[in-house]
Amino acid sequence: MLEKFNPVFKVICLVLGVLVILQASAIARRKSPLANFSAPTYPAPTPEPKTEPKLKPTNSVPPSMPGRGASPRMGRSSPADDLPPPVKARVDRIVESEILGQVMRPMPMALLGIAGREVFLRAPNGQTGMIHEGEELGGVKLIKVGINRVLVEQDGQPKELTVFSGFGSESLLPKGKDSSIESTHTSQH
Numbered sequence: 001m002l003e004k005f006n007p008v009f010k011v012i013c014l015v016l017g018v019l020v021i022l023q024a025s026a027i028a029r030r031k032s033p034l035a036n037f038s039a040p041t042y043p044a045p046t047p048e049p050k051t052e053p054k055l056k057p058t059n060s061v062p063p064s065m066p067g068r069g070a071s072p073r074m075g076r077s078s079p080a081d082d083l084p085p086p087v088k089a090r091v092d093r094i095v096e097s098e099i100l101g102q103v104m105r106p107m108p109m110a111l112l113g114i115a116g117r118e119v120f121l122r123a124p125n126g127q128t129g130m131i132h133e134g135e136e137l138g139g140v141k142l143i144k145v146g147i148n149r150v151l152v153e154q155d156g157q158p159k160e161l162t163v164f165s166g167f168g169s170e171s172l173l174p175k176g177k178d179s180s181i182e183s184t185h186t187s188q189h
Helices: 002-029 085-097
Strands: 110-115 118-122 128-132 140-145 149-154 157-162 182-185
Touching: 110 149, 110 157, 118 140, 118 149
Parallel strands: 157 182
Antiparallel strands: 110 118, 118 128, 140 149, 149 157
């Protein structure tokens, strides 16, 4: 029975052979798609003059709200400064709503720890560091160190910061002074 289809198979094989030869010749004749391509030439970039970057103190916080005015790139203004006032007001409203993300604000001033006559303090501007009596950190001067509290001076006002309340918790604030002097309790978790 296969002998009956023998001439049909020969014709099919012949047609397939011709197709293979045509495809092979088409591939051989094809030019490279990048044969006439030439890359554009650009002038070499000029190096920027080297300037010393302005260094900020460790853990410092920019004077304005993040994302406004002060740019993370030193000395340059942000694109928000170039906006018209109505648009800027809308952007400010969105930023203040914190709908797109939390605005990072510095932590409040706190006494983080006491080690003898040295104190680990976080200043109101977010700067942290170890200071001795009489030294200053971020606008806060350390006046006196107690057992679990310290007396500091900020903007000419004495303030008391505590690590915990309890044993040794007698106030370091001058007695008989104005009752408006601030005492701040800082709990450590």
